[in-house]
Amino acid sequence: MRRKDRQAERGRRVCLPISIAATTPALIMLTEFDRTPFVSALHTCGRKVVIAVTGGGSLAISDLLTVPGASEFLLEARVPYAPTALTEWLGREPEQCCRRETALAMAVVAWQRASKFSTTPAAAVGVGCTAALASNRPKRGEHRAWIATHTANSTRLVGLSLAKGLRERSNEERLVADVLLRLLGETCELASLPEISLQDGDALTSEVCVAHPLLVDLMAGRRTTLWSIRSEWRTEPSIKPVGLLAGAFNPLHAGHRDLARVAEQRLGGPVAFELAWVNVDKPPLDFLTIEARCRQFADRPVVLTHEPTFVLKSRLFPNTAFVVGSDTAERIVQPKYYGSETDMLAALDELRSHGCRFLVAGRREGDSFRTLSGLTLPPQTRDLFEAITEEEFRRDISSTELRQQNS
Known part of the structure; x- marks a missing residue:
């Protein structure tokens, strides 16, 4: 019995860390050459996805739409950026916008919509991302993002903490989007997943729950x-x-x-x-x-x-x-x-x-x-x-x- 089958049978919580590689001081991200075939593989994996992002991560939506074939994969993409828009998406006001509970709730709502819009509800995937990144005014808290996916039998969550003052806003956005795309690839069970490179001072955690039948x-x-x-x-x-x-x-x-x-x-x-x-x-x-x-x-x-x-x-x-x-x-x-x-x-x-x-x-x-x-x-x-x-x-x-x- 494969490891994934054993996990599903037991229905226990399992933590599968995302691959992290140490880097030199130069920023290393997914290149355009790497990203395009990966996005194409997402488009043809048979899943139907709804994505909601707030505060950061919107480049992932652009990545999915830039590569031909997105209509086979992406059902809806939303950016509930204002607090009132996020409240409408969730059906309630979140206690905090950028926290793990908010990302998880966003993903579940997205999954509900994917199940509703898809002709094959079992293929539905919901994605939620909430971030607090560099802006035009100083932030007292850390720069961070929470990204979650939810399906009919699993929930995945990634927490990303970014070293303050190391990147421009555009580079922080790029990193959050790449982490989102990789988590989406893991959720869709792609055979080849891109490596995410972090800097000193960055931190990334991940959790997976494969639900009991x-x-x-x-x-x-x-x-x-x-x-x-x-x-x-x-x-x-x-x-x-x-x-x-x-x-x-x-x-x-x-x-x-x-x-x-x-x-x-x-x-x-x-x-x-x-x-x-x-x-x-x-x-x-x-x-x-x-x-x-x-x-x-x-x-x-x-x-x-x-x-x-x-x-x-x-x-x-x-x-x-x-x-x-x-x-x-x-x-x-x-x-x-x-x-x-x-x-x-x-x-x-x-x-x-x-x-x-x-x-x-x-x-x-x-x-x-x-x-x-x-x-x-x-x-x-x-x-x-x-x-x-x-x-x-x-x-x-x-x-x-x-x-x-x-x-």
């Missing part, structure tokens, strides 16, 4: 649920939970764990975590992110679904209590997520018919602590919500705050 089936809609138990994929849980604590868990923290324990005491049975790869407010998750999130749950099962709303979750998990924070409870009764108030009430009626309900914990909001009693719920829905008191549970911590502290 069960996870691929979930993303393709061939499965409705998949369980991760001690970092192993399973089709069923060992013990059926009576409650589910849904969230993004970016990252998982002590508040999540404490809330699960309090909910178990209230419900008298096990509570599992639920991670939806599709969210109402965010782009779908890539494979690298999914596996990283699941590895946080060493001692508890986590179930993956592709259902973004609780009414859809209730069809998968009847007679289940969904453990949520007061902020989520407030969104559950907002008509804008359903289309109208009538549709919202109908959805919650269906959830009730499946024997499901909500167990609601308080959340800190500014200087106050907001509980279920502080929410305005439609009278027809109040029986679905049960409060966890402040005395039972209060943890003034959030994943957003932890990300900001670590950024």
Whole structure:
């Protein structure tokens, strides 16, 4: 069995570094002679690609279009350069423009569009690149780029840090574009890949996740649920939970764990975590992110679904209590997520018919602590919500705050 086949079978995260060669002080890039046959090979590889770049990397789009035959390969190329344009592309405002999470999300959105536009969705490839390069004003941070690709069964990510003051903007653009093209060639499984030459002070990292077949089936809609138990994929849980604590868990923290324990005491049975790869407010998750999130749950099962709303979750998990924070409870009764108030009430009626309900914990909001009693719920829905008191549970911590502290 080949190495790649073994990786796919195990579905584990594998890191395959891009080839890096030391150079003399003279800048060495791909030459025009080298680049043209490589781009021609991309055009004829059978893949269908959508690319989105912001802040840098646009020369790669030019490279693909300059060589004849691009229509066989490139479906769409976008440059959402302004923050508002990037927000529109992602469907939400990114926490930071030039960071790994943004590149990964850009690639997943691009993959969705490639799957939509292609007559062969299995051949779809999404590419996302976000960069912060030399400009007409000094930059306090490092010059860097994050480049990601996403397909139906893999996610790849490259991080590039460029030595400040070494190159003109045009040369930084050229290097980012060449790294993007090489990563695209790796994703398309070309036999011959160009070498990328770096200078002293540059750094390049790469990660690859070849997804487990069960996870691929979930993303393709061939499965409705998949369980991760001690970092192993399973089709069923060992013990059926009576409650589910849904969230993004970016990252998982002590508040999540404490809330699960309090909910178990209230419900008298096990509570599992639920991670939806599709969210109402965010782009779908890539494979690298999914596996990283699941590895946080060493001692508890986590179930993956592709259902973004609780009414859809209730069809998968009847007679289940969904453990949520007061902020989520407030969104559950907002008509804008359903289309109208009538549709919202109908959805919650269906959830009730499946024997499901909500167990609601308080959340800190500014200087106050907001509980279920502080929410305005439609009278027809109040029986679905049960409060966890402040005395039972209060943890003034959030994943957003932890990300900001670590950024």
